Amino acid sequence: MGDTGAAAATSPEEQHPQKAFGWAARDSSGVLSPFPFSRRQGPPYYPMCFADLPLFQLYDSFFRATGDDDVKMKILYCGICHSDLHSIKNEWQNAMYPIVPGHEIVGVVTEVGRNVDNFKVGDNAGVGCMVDSCRTCDSCEQGFENYCSKSVLTYNSIHSDGTVTYGGYSDMMVVNKDFVIRLPHNLPLDKAAPLLCAGITVYSPMKYFGLNEPGKHLGVAGLGGLGHVAVKFGKALGLKVTVISTSPNKKKEAIERLGADAFLVSRDPEQMKAAAGTMDGIIDTVSATHPVAPLLSLLKVQGKMILVGAPEKPLEVPAFCLIGGGKSLAGSNIGGIRDTQEMIDLAGKHNITAEIEIISFDYLNKAMERLAKNDVKYRFVIDVANSSSAA
């Protein structure tokens, strides 16, 4: 069974010392059910000579179980990203069941390892899509851990110790300190949780494709979890923001509540035509296979459309739609850790949070069903701490 080491050979419940409890999907039906598993500890610590240590350190040596560079946290809230749904249904053909999804995680620090000085017990902390990377490649050196070929994702990924990672649909978590995000004090934890994936996923391309300059015209295709956060960041950065949606019933809210300047129904050719050639850039968050040519036509000359939604089937891109106006169709994958911190600090400054519907684990499968039907405004967030006991 491969060479993922001894750890992988034992059961998820026994491979690590610390007991944990979450909800997992077991197969591509995607149905989630309670799942007892375990989280790592540091190696036992033996001081060279007990006599040399002051008493409190001696105490620490025996009771601090968290690895030297790790932060242990109690999970309070976890957002439900559409990627969770793609993953549990194995739509990307890479699922390792059982999967404990969840990468929009906020919680409170309960213990820190010996080398951790940026977090202390009681701090609020966030974890996004990644929990480790190689730290030496070009991408890591430039702060793009999201493009590190050895990045370890928060769930459905193999950690350097050979075990599979389990995400935030669970009660507690142990994460390397460099992948833990500090949360601004003024943001409510539940509404901030979705920023850890949705926020950085839209913020990073806005930053790197020059769509963060006041006055520019940004299109946001798909008004879902990612999309509605993109609108808020766009407005906070002083852009003109137009939502491009398949759901006419989202118009009022998009404009009145989220602050969008305009709203286009993508299935209305007249509206689309009238807006042709007006946008500097588009963030395409659509999760399903969809025609991109009409979206590209909305771009100004040399405009850029950035895909963050990840539909199963290939997109059909007529070469002309790109060549004629010197346009770009790019992809962007979440964002680096430094940028994630920058994004959430900006969210703190501008009071940007997600619009959420809070649920308990009991409702999880129902929530997934509704998400698949595009029936959520705009993000489900699991109230982990108040419902995980449903074991």
Add this chain to the structure above:
Amino acid sequence: MGDTGAAAATSPEEQHPQKAFGWAARDSSGVLSPFPFSRRQGPPYYPMCFADLPLFLLYDSFFRATGDDDVKLKILYCGICHSDLHSIKNEWQNTIYPIVPGHEIVGVVTEVGRNVQNFKVGDKVGVGCMVDSCRTCDSCNQGFENYCPKWVLTYNSIHSDGTVTYGGYSDVMVVNKDFVIRFPDNLPMDKGAPLLCAGITVYSPMKYFGLNEPGKHLGVAGLGGLGHVAVKFGKALGLKVTVISTSPNKKKEAIERLGADAFLVSRDPEQMKAAAGTMDGIIDTVSATHPVAPLLSLLKVQGKMILVGAPEKPLEVPAFCLIGGGKSLAGSCIGGIRDTQEMIDLAGKHNITAEIEIISFDYLNKAIERLAKNDVKYRFVIDVANGSGGGVAHC
């Protein structure tokens, strides 16, 4: 019949005062045949008062027929671009027949209008894909006339006077001075002609997508007219250049003659796999519909692939191929006039020219056939001045 004005109503031969002769396709068979037509002149010029004018100006007033801002040139050579082929066969569904193709034009100036200061009779000049633009839009203001919504293409386009433009498969041409390129003295005119389209088309994206920094690794997909020029520019700019081709028999030449550093056969999955993630950028010059996912896999993280080839059918792009590595798939359309001048000056400096097979008009249809079969290394160039046979020689 629309409102393109009176000029369009008269025949191509009579709509303008100056006789011209070229080769045109009449329908989507794409077969080219001799085609007498005409080129514009300036309006007749009446000085307010003859007595005020010195004699030589008076003389000029009557005999200088070229419009005030125009340059008239005798065409010497014209390259055959794959776009010519797409156009004569109406593959882009926008062809106005009869069509006189050709936008890789070099020639010598035979007359200039009164306001033309940058060219004089006898100068070697070039004309590329465009002959006019609006000059006021954002794109024009930034030197990207190639993205002006009102640009006028060298052929198959409607000029502001309402007439259809005719390209360089012809003996004489009249072009607005701002769209005429100065041709470096040291470059041979026949081998330099293809730079007017092929050269700028690959140079512009190299410049604007950061693929002109020494040491970067450039992939060139498709080793044809555009591709082989891309290799030469890449090497002149100090890049590492890898050719990605469907034709293994081009390997030796690509490396030994064109100077490429490496050669990948795109249909060999092993070779492609071994080169995955190694390129900063790719210029994709492939003219036919082709899988782009394998090309995208060659890019490094955050790498960019720029399409300049324009296949008929939509490309299939798996979102993952772009998202995973934060990659871009862009398009680029020729280049601006300032950049065209910069490109050809650079070519002059580094002695960059195209590899050509020179032909006369007699061979034109055969050449087009061979081009369609990918059977040319790497560009046909028409020896216009010596092969316009059947035409009236005049200028």
